[in-house]
Amino acid sequence: MDAVYQALVKIVGEDYASNRPEELFTYSKDLGTSEPKFPDYVAAPKTAEEVQKIILLANKKKVPVVPLGGGMSLAGLALPLQGGIALDLKRMDQIIELNEKARYVVVEAGISNGKLTAYLHKHYPHLMHSEPGAPPAATIGGNIAIHGQGDMAHPYGFNSDMVNGMEVVLPTGEICKFGSCSIGSGWYTLHPLPDIGLFLGWNGSTGIITKISLRLFPCKKIREMDLFVVEDEGLIPDLLYELTHVGMAEDLIAFTSAIPPFMDGVHHISMNITGDTEEEMEFKRHLLLDGKLARYIQDGTGGIGAVSQDIQRPQISKSADWKKGGGFEYVGSIMPVTAYPECYRRGAEISTRHNIPYTVLGRVIGSAHAMMFSWSYAFNRADPETVRHAREALHETDSLVLELGGTIWKPAVFGQKLMMDRMDSNTLQMMKKVKNLLDPNGIMNPGNWEVNE
């Protein structure tokens, strides 16, 4: 019998370890265009101590470990590129502590966004976290490991900026805490201790996050979405500048797509407006719609697109449906807001070249400090030709991001290499030192942020 498998069974129990081909098959794919990559083992630990034991085992046996949350990051980031153990963290899904007055929650990293949202909705309806637009199975750990952003990105920034503290199992097996929790205080702040958090944005290649303290925010009772519509994409940066000056929306997203036809070439800005009373709602709407947007309405260049709708959380992409076969993957980027017009035009060109209906959006981060701009490419899973086109379009878009002065967000390996090729050599050296110091045996999600190649 396989010794690694036996050891895994000993750590997590028979029900939660596997080397059976049918289960390995399930873990060999993600939802995007990536080629399947088979792990050799799957293990689903329940505690940080079990994670620790698995890491120690992996070091001993020099077997890669690839953390997996909901597996929704699409770009092959949680696929075992070099085999090894797929470490499924979804059983680590407990809510450990919620401090209402200090507005934070401590969770195990494998908790899904859906579970946290449902819990807050039921027990603390006046609190919310910044939920990404991903399917509800996406985990909190997976999201901050890739610097995700949610529906409170405009007022509060990246989700990884909302972390108050973390517990991490290091690649060498130590369980380490960061933030106020590391000195035995509550989990209410990551600052002002020296900054040694080297885990966000690393796709799990520097350690496995096992606990997170996440900031919560006031959840207003009335939650509605308004739409503003313009034809000229050149107006979007100005509009976002004006809207973020007012600062009355919770989420601001500019988007357009080739399908349905009414969206084509028409740019929509969705504004999530929330309040505890009708008066608060109207106060905010008045400032936004009758104030900053009035001149666009009167000169006929912009219009209120619809009667306010209740906000749907999460707002999941429907573009997977554009092509028969239900596949889609997107390139995300962190871009200056001023790049919106060019991002849209050049993206539509790439889509046309690959015969894919374009779908693009830009979500405002902070006071228009940046936006997460994404280009989605639909494909038919059963048709290799459309998969090839989507893959090529994704690669072309990675290059476009850099050409337009952006940074690729949650890049697949191809995009990671593009960025490392351009990276300042001292920065790259620093990344190498960090990686080699933390993960001397190179077992953590190898292939991702592979600085040693």
Place this chain on the structure above:
Amino acid sequence: MFQLKFDETKCFACETNDCLTKCQYLKIDPDTAKIEIKKIINKKDSFVLHECVTCYACEEYCPTGNHPFYLIVQRQEELNILPLPDPLIKRGIRIGIPFRGEPDIQEIKGPALNLGVFSSLATLTRGKLFEGLTLMSADSRKMFHYFCQLMYLHFGRISVINERLEKIIETIAAHKVKEVVHFHDECYGTYTSYAPAFGFAVPFKSIHLFEYLYNRLKELKSEIKPLNFKVAYQRPCSSRLSSDKYQFVDKIFDLIGAEHVKREYVGENALCCGGTILGQKKKGSRQFSLDLQKKNIDDMQRAGAQICVFNCPACMQTIGKPVAKKGMMPVFMSDLCRLAIGEKTS
């Protein structure tokens, strides 16, 4: 190709100019009305073209059956005086483009039920009231093939309606239907008012939903249990194109034991839901739309309504929630009728 049959001589001989003097949104005295209608007829700029909120009501006000509203919209287009901002017009025009395959044409024996573009309302058409009617299409991917296009009257775009309507009529006729019950006032108005006004041939007979429901309820009279609710009715703009059918609102309410509350903004004086006004270009339109909604809803509440009855999904979407917040339940007319015969509603 399709030309509005508008009889100018009727206007020149008109003593009341009701079309403009009765307008609830433009305060126009009879002398001004005379001048402005002439300007409109003569393709001259008129403040009416700029200020019209496109409520359709003048179609009902005109005592001679002339078509003042269609004329206003035609002039708005000709003189490029458009009520909505350009992107809303561009988007709106494209909304009606079918993009998910061809319609599934099956021959329909007996009367058909046409949902127009609102395939999502199919859930409302269940139960005994609708037995014997064949749903023409409830496929949301195909709904634009049945879209009557009349919405473009709000967009200053007669040309779009005239370009597309023949094809829509052909699609409905391809089902070989003789009688069509239209769920929405807008469709009924298209085939019984707009089409003849512009010279479109309609090879099927149109039946208004309320007339159909009334007759069907009479057949099921023994099953009706009086509802004993006080109700207000939100009249949709397109019902102005079929004011002869408005009588069925009260007839239905009487039959099902609902008390139609006495209020100011009812019948000819009904107020627009404000949905289209919200997006209009004219300064202050959004606030005007909100004030209008408040006036309307307060009036329902003052009159003691417990239920606000809708037939138009757009009205429901616009003021359904505000109505509910004031403690009145928003209910579609068809659902109210189903409740009266003891059926559970959607």
